[in-house]
Amino acid sequence: MLEIAHRLHETIDVAVLTNNTTLVADHIDTLLPELCPLFGSRIYTSARLKAAKPDPSCYxxxxxxxxxxxxxxLFVDDLAANVAGAREAGLFAHHHTSVEAFRQALSAHGLLRDG
Structure with missing residues (x-):
């Protein structure tokens, strides 16, 4: 998944929306240092937004x-309820079940090319 995120980061803006406390975003460099170069300040927590997935207002x-x-x-999540909430908010959404299905969805949306 990180390889895919790196490829996407080269051509489009990528972000994270998580149902976590602000501590996660504040300390992401320690918790998951490999994410910092990809997402930087584009890590959004439901605690900061004061709304949580799958509530459409969160998205x-x-x-x-x-x-x-x-x-x-394009919103991607492994929980079907969160995908439904994103779609209700008007986003394109993909229910993540496997890396291969994710690659196919990205290709279908013109976001990932072979190479």
Whole structure:
């Protein structure tokens, strides 16, 4: 997954939305140092947004932070309920079940090319 994230990071903006406390984002460099170069300050926590996935308002608040529109975002999550919430908020969404299915979804959305 990190290899895919690195490839995506080269051509598009990538971000994280997590149902965690602000401590996770504040200390991501210690907890998961490999994520810092990919996401930097684009790690958003439900605690900071004061709304949690799968509530559609959580995704809308994150979109506002990103200054993005729903139709320009592909949300990926391993929980079907979170994917449904993202779709309700108007985002494209993919239910992550395997790396291969994720690659196929990214290719279908024109986000990942072979190579």
């Amino acid at each position: 809308r608040l994150c979109l506002s932070e990103l200054q993005a529109t729903p139709q320009t975002v």
